[in-house]
Amino acid sequence: MKVTLISIPVRDQEKALKFYTEKLGFIKKKDKPLEGGNRWLTIVSKEAQDGPELLLEPAPNHFEPSKVFQDALMEAGIPYTQFDVNNVDQEYERLTQLGVEFSIKPSTMGTTKYAVFNDTCGNNIELVEEL
Amino acid sequence: MTFYEKELNRINGIIYSNQEQVQTVIGVRNYIDNNYDTDLNLDLLSHLRFVSKFHLLRLFKKHYGLTPRQYLINKRIEKSKEQLSIGMSVTETCFAVGFESLGSFSTLFKSKTGKSPSEFQKSNFQEAY
Numbered sequence: 074m075k076v077t078l079i080s081i082p083v084r085d086q087e088k089a090l091k092f093y094t095e096k097l098g099f100i101k102k103k104d105k106p107l108e109g110g111n112r113w114l115t116i117v118s119k120e121a122q123d124g125p126e127l128l129l130e131p132a133p134n135h136f137e138p139s140k141v142f143q144d145a146l147m148e149a150g151i152p153y154t155q156f157d158v159n160n161v162d163q164e165y166e167r168l169t170q171l172g173v174e175f176s177i178k179p180s181t182m183g184t185t186k187y188a189v190f191n192d193t194c195g196n197n198i199e200l201v202e203e204l
Numbered sequence: 205m206t207f208y209e210k211e212l213n214r215i216n217g218i219i220y221s222n223q224e225q226v227q228t229v230i231g232v233r234n235y236i237d238n239n240y241d242t243d244l245n246l247d248l249l250s251h252l253r254f255v256s257k258f259h260l261l262r263l264f265k266k267h268y269g270l271t272p273r274q275y276l277i278n279k280r281i282e283k284s285k286e287q288l289s290i291g292m293s294v295t296e297t298c299f300a301v302g303f304e305s306l307g308s309f310s311t312l313f314k315s316k317t318g319k320s321p322s323e324f325q326k327s328n329f330q331e332a333y
Contacts, residue, residue, distance in 0.1 A: 148206075149206055149207035149208055150206025150207060150208035150209060151206075151207070151208045152208070176206065177208075177209065182212060182215075182216050182220060183216070183219060183220040183226050183267060184226060184229060184230055184233070184267045184268065189208075197208075203233075203268075204230050204233075
């Protein structure tokens with residue numbers, strides 16, 4: 074068994090694609106039309122293009138419990154998932170300049186530096202740097 | 205303050221109350237990152253930070269979830285993948301990242317990546333062209 078795909082719930086796939094590629098720097102890998110205007114839409118990290126794909130899944134629009142769960146996480150400030158970066162401070166500066174909103178500025182906890190931002194598609198996302 | 209921040213603060217106070225320990229393991233990890241290609245061992249690492257070997261072993265494992273040895277091996281394998289990808293020979297790569305025997309390098313590489321170093325190199329070139 075291998076881990077090749079992780080999914081993330083988004084409210085608007087096109088908006089998510091723009092945010093994740095233009096602001097975060099991911100690259101579109103697969104884009105297949107499905108029914109009802111939905112797409113099988115995956116992106117990969119620029120530095121690891123053969124690594125796991127991130128599926129931008131419109132689940133909250135079609136399955137109420139997914140929407141409820143996503144809203145609850147957002148309200149509690151809990152990140153849906155996390156991405157590794159080499160330098161949290163630099164990414165914070167870069168993303169802030171692009172208009173990305175952070176709910177937690179770069180902070181340190183033990184051997185980890187982290188920050189949390191809003192992906193504008195319904196999720197908090199955490200950036201992590203191991204110290 | 206959100207629920208998440210409150211929880212982080214609470215956990216932080218319990219797990220990371222000893223800042224000196226945190227600095228010790230961060231220092232050791234940085235040292236491994238910068239010297240992975242040299243002959244590293246627990247004696248040397250513990251002398252660096254003036255702590256006992258077994259204390260360091262426990263602390264490192266507690267904070268990073270790996271022993272210093274496992275961390276070092278992962279680092280060397282990660283670096284060897286970079287070297288193999290740019291076309292360095294298997295033997296050269298083995299010594300460049302700090303392994304002392306070709307046999308143990310190949311065995312470790314295979315167990316960590318699922319491919320032998322030469323298979324990895326071949327498949328990497330095939331993907332590129």
